[in-house]
Amino acid sequence: MKNSQNFINQNYLTYVHYNSPKTKEKRSLLRAFWVGGVICCIGQGFRYLLEFGLGLKGDELSGFVSMIMIFLGSLLTGLGVYDRIGKYAGGGSIVPITGFANSVVSPAMEFKTEGYIYGLAAKMFVIAGPIIVFGVASSVLVGLIYFVGYLIF
Amino acid sequence: MRTISFKNKPVIVATGTTSGPKEGLGEVGKYIDYVSKDDTFGEKTFEKAETKMLYTSIKQALEFSKIKEEDINAIISGDLLNQIIASTFSARNFNIGFLGVYNACASFTESLILGATFLDGGYFNNVICATSSHFSSAERQYRYPLELGCTRPPLSQWTVTGAGALVLSNKGNGPKIVGATIGKIIDYGVSDTNNMCAAMAPCAMDVIKTHFIETNTSPKDYDLIITGDLGAFGSRLLKDLLWEKGFDIQKQHVDCGELIYNIKEDEFQGGSGAGCSSLVFCSYFYNKLKLKKLNRILLVSTGALLSSVSSQQNETIPGIAHLVEVEC
Amino acid sequence: MGVLEILFMLFKVFVVGGAICTLAQLLINYTKITAGRILVYFLLSGVLLQAVGLYQYVVDFAGAGATVPISGFGYLLAKGAIEGAKEGLFKAITGGITAAGMGIASAIVFGYIFALIFKSRSKKN
The missing domain is CATH 3.40.47.40 (Stage V sporulation protein AD)
Known part of the structure; x- marks a missing residue:
């Protein structure tokens, strides 16, 4: 039996590659830049609010700021606004923490029809799961490396 | 030879079409029998919506053809969902033989070829051929959740929310x-x-x-x-x-x-x-x-x-x- | 802190945050990397940069411009782990998760609540 490699018609693929319509690059970069920048500024705004308003500091401050941002991301996803923003801004709304919230809430909403346990809860991390897995694994790795480092030096 | 030439020339006696609101806006929309205002068709899930859409189309084709349900020999239909559930679930509402086909988006002509061959061979008298697809059910199965904020690349296509059914018969008028x-x-x-x-x-x-x-x-x-x-x-x-x-x-x-x-x-x-x-x-x-x-x-x-x-x-x-x- | 200082800070936040997002958009446009992979790569680069001690400078310079993007989440994880490592093996392992706990917990809780309240709608375009 042949596998995929046997079928490749390189002439055709090259032809397709050169003729396919491309993303409008400059426009998409500009949109990603300003939307991403604005989302970060909103984060900074809440930072000032909590810092000067409630006197929070350090880890507590950054923790509550990310909580607020995740809340906003989830709310906008629920209201059906975030997918519009995402379509407009691309990377500008995927990369901020609100995009992480969007990638958690959107499959959860979507798979609610298959039940609250095997649908909603199980599918919640279909997209965001790798972020948690790699994040936690790499942080443990970094922790262990530093632990060994502190032991030696 | 892969070409069939039909001797008895099966006739398309009637068609039935149903679509979502977006499809009704274009040039083709004027010719669609039933354009729903709401693409859930009053159902709770998009899979159920697609089933209802296909059912409605088949029902309409059947009515327009004025052929009795018991005179139809088979429904040949397909769709894009896993295990073609929209086709099978809509066919359970009819007391007619069922054949499910899957060739992705080519299912429609596949069902037409099969239906026409049955009629041409003289085995059947009337056959219904149908296919359906639904944007939202396809999107959640093949791509991303609907509310995920991602960009659509310039080559992407939009899955049509619609179903079409037709009645093939060995007698009657029509194409x-x-x-x-x-x-x-x-x-x-x-x-x-x-x-x-x-x-x-x-x-x-x-x-x-x-x-x-x-x-x-x-x-x-x-x-x-x-x-x-x-x-x-x-x-x-x-x-x-x-x-x-x-x-x-x-x-x-x-x-x-x-x-x-x-x-x-x-x-x-x-x-x-x-x-x-x-x-x-x-x-x-x-x-x-x-x-x-x-x-x-x-x-x-x-x-x-x-x-x-x-x-x-x-x-x-x-x-x-x-x-x-x-x-x- | 004066108004001018705050405005200048916001400007820095805007530029740095925007630049990180533009980098992601560049990857989307010019490579076949999907959005899910981009998030993982950005997260890991945040962890890596903080592990070698560089990301802290970006955070000090641009504040939320560096912490709000997903690489800031990686920074938080790495920072927690490094601080925990000073106190022993147990904290070295749990430090990262503790630091990022707020983010994960709120994503799960808000995610569940909003998924219960709202329903997926079909896109019009």
Whole structure:
């Protein structure tokens, strides 16, 4: 039996590659830049609010700021606004923490029809799961490396 | 030989079409029997909505044909959902034999070829052929959740929310199916799941070329050569590929996917899905054929045979296309 | 802190945050990397940069411009782990998760609540 490699018609693929319509690059970069920048500024705004308003500091401050941002991301996803923003801004709304919230809430909403346990809860991390897995694994790795480092030096 | 020439020429006696609101806005929308204001069709899930849509289309085709349910021998239908549940679940409402088909978006012509062959062989008297697709149920199965904020790449197509059904009979008035050519599965090594039109164009080229050669005809003999869902870019690829083989279909070619929406920036390439060719053929083209504005056409539905598993395992995308020749 | 200082800070936040997002958009445009992979790569680069001690400078310079993007989440994880490592093996392992706990917990809780309240709608375009 042949596998995929046997079928490749390189002439055709090259032809397709050169003729396919491309993303409008400059426009998409500009949109990603300003939307991403604005989302970060909103984060900074809440930072000032909590810092000067409630006197929070350090880890507590950054923790509550990310909580607020995740809340906003989830709310906008629920209201059906975030997918519009995402379509407009691309990377500008995927990369901020609100995009992480969007990638958690959107499959959860979507798979609610298959039940609250095997649908909603199980599918919640279909997209965001790798972020948690790699994040936690790499942080443990970094922790262990530093632990060994502190032991030696 | 892959071409069939039907001796008894099965007749398309009636059609029934149902679509979502977005499909009703375009040029084709005026010819659709039932355009829903709401694409959930009053159901709780999108899968149920698609089932209801297909059921409604079959029911309508049955009513228009004035043939009794017990006189229909079989429903041959397909859709894009896993294990073609929209087809099977809508068919459980009828007391009719059922055959399920799957060739992705080429399911419609596949069901037409099978139905016409049963009739031509004299085994059956009346057969219903139908397919459906739904944007939201396809999107959640093949791509991302609906509310995920991601950009649609410029080559992406929009799955048509619609279903088309038709009743084939061995007697009656209407356009006749005179011939068919079944396609080969062809894979040129396209692996980009957003670029399904490039995976499907070679199959359409092959089946159209084979039909021309085996029936000894040329593009000039047909009023229209209708492809299923190649989109704007795929249509261009098809024309180029056929031109390379010595056939110029520039004048005759139209694409259902390009036709169904008033192409704005958002749909990019146009419509796709199993429901695309059935919806457009059963409404728009059936009407033109009946009014004898078109005399002889080729309908070529094209399908990309990928699954969400195969693409994650880095497989390339094989394609398929089946051709049906219709005369009024 | 004066108004001018705050405005200048916001400007820095805007530029740095925007630049990180533009980098992601560049990857989307010019490579075949999907959005899910981009998030993982950005997260890992945040962890890596903080592990070698560089990301802290970006955070000090641009504040939320560096912490709001997903790489800031990686920074938080790495920072927690490094601080925990000073106190022993147990904290070295749990430090990262503790630091990022707020983000994960709120994503799960809000995710569940909003998924219960709202329903997926079909896109119009």
